[in-house]
Amino acid sequence: MPVFYLAYKRKPWIVKYREPWTNKPRVKSFGKDEEEKARAFERAQADLYEREREIIRRAKRRRAAQAPAGITVDDLLQRYMDTLSNPSTRAANDYHLRLFLSIYGHRKAHCISMEDVAAFLELQAKRGVGKSTACRRVGIVRTAYTWAVRWGLLSVNPLAGLQLSSPTPQTPDPPTAREARMLFATAAPHLQRVIAIGMATGARIGPSELFRLRWTDVDTRVAVLRMPNASKGAPLEAREVPLRSDLLRMLRQWEKEDAALGCPWVIHYKGRPVRSISRAWHNTLRRAGISRRIRPYDLRHAFASRSLDHGAELKCVAEIMGHANEKMIVRFYRHTNPRARRKAINAAPSLGLDKNMDPD
Known part of the structure; x- marks a missing residue:
């Protein structure tokens, strides 16, 4: 790490050194009367560099010792x-x-x-x-x-140059209001709750959020629930979601039923917590006579699309769904509907091309 003097600088004594962890070059300047201070700094940095590099070397040796020979x-x-x-x-x-x-x-x-x-x-x-x-x-x-x-388990990555294509995600249209009613009418009781709460709150359908919801998280008196946040970097463990009147009536009835059973979970099957609804969901689609692909997660998509279609603020929808980035809602959850697409088709005035066509 050299110390040198540049007379044209306001602080002419220059020390060049490197950070031991990143090996990035650094420069520090000292005044005209600070030569000794600059050299003391240079010696201190050299000593620090050697001590920290030794720590790095020891860590690498420990990793190498822990890594099994010829790891599979x-x-x-x-x-x-x-x-x-x-x-x-x-x-x-x-x-x-x-x-x-x-x-x-x-x-x-x-x-x-x-x-x-x-x-x-x-x-x-x-x-x-x-x-x-x-x-x-x-x-x-x-x-x-x-x-x-x-982490030192391999010295070279044989897949370092691997390039994977990004296929267009095949996200189906979310269930319409009519399809939701058909599903609800033929669903088992625990699945009815999933459909109603998913369509009305935009919760993530599964063990990350909705299946973790307990009755202690639901306050039917003030019409609000605390939805557990999925482990996706959210700063809080739960978010507050207001309850609409139709869902609130159902929740009050379900709360009475579960209190008699002593069941703490909002979504349960005969008093036991639910981890998956895949089989029940497909059976419900079949009984409802719906042949197109609809996933349980599409209930969350339906909430976002229906709310925005009817004038909800994008920021509010994002907060209710547990997204800090509003762009995620538009990019992944916003679906158009046939009425909106027809409105888009007829938005521009006619070009009048049909006037030159012979009548039938």
């Missing part, structure tokens, strides 16, 4: 999964990685190649797996490999 793909992915704090994310990743691990899990992690990934994607396509789902699965593997290099 299964070991690497399991270690990565252990770092995920959200149980829902871990469960989803575990599901998506099953086939990849069954094929490549026994292989040495550093031996996986781009050709292996291409073969896996081809296999997924032949099994009828959607392109979006297949890319998501490979994306999890790529993220795990990046993490492994960062």
Whole structure:
């Protein structure tokens, strides 16, 4: 780390040094009469640099000692999964990685190649797996490999250059008011609650939010509930959601029923908490005579679209749904309806081209 003098500067004594953690160059200037101070600073920085670099070297040696020799793909992915704090994310990743691990899990992690990934994607396509789902699965593997290099489990990432296409998400239109009534009429009691609360509050349908809702979170006297926030970086554990009058009447009735059972959860099946409604949902679609694809999560989309269609403020809709970024609502949750599309078609005046056509 040199100390040198530049006479033309207001503070001519210059010390150049590097930060030990980032290795970025830094410069500090001292006045004309501060040569000794500059040299003392240079010595202190040199000493600090060596001590901190030794800490870094020790950490690398510990990581190398902890990393098993010739780590397998299964070991690497399991270690990565252990770092995920959200149980829902871990469960989803575990599901998506099953086939990849069954094929490549026994292989040495550093031996996986781009050709292996291409073969896996081809296999997924032949099994009828959607392109979006297949890319998501490979994306999890790529993220795990990046993490492994960062933490010293691998010296080189064999998937560093992997590029995945971003297929257009195939999000179905949310249920219309008529479809929601058809579903509600044929649904089991616990699913009726999911439909009503999902359409009226925009809650995330699943264990991240709605299935965690307890009666202690619902205040029917002041018509408000505290919806648990999903683990997506929200600053608060829950958000306050006002209750509309039609939902409030149903909640008061359900609250009485559950008080007699001693059940603390708003969404439950015969007094037991609910983790998944996939089978019940598909059975309800079939009984309702709805053949098109509708997901439980589309109830959340329906809330956003219907609210905005009827003049709700975008910021309020975002806050109710637990989104800090209003653009997310417009980009992912806002759906148009046939009436709005017809209005858009007829918004511009006619060009009068039909006047030159012969009448039938």
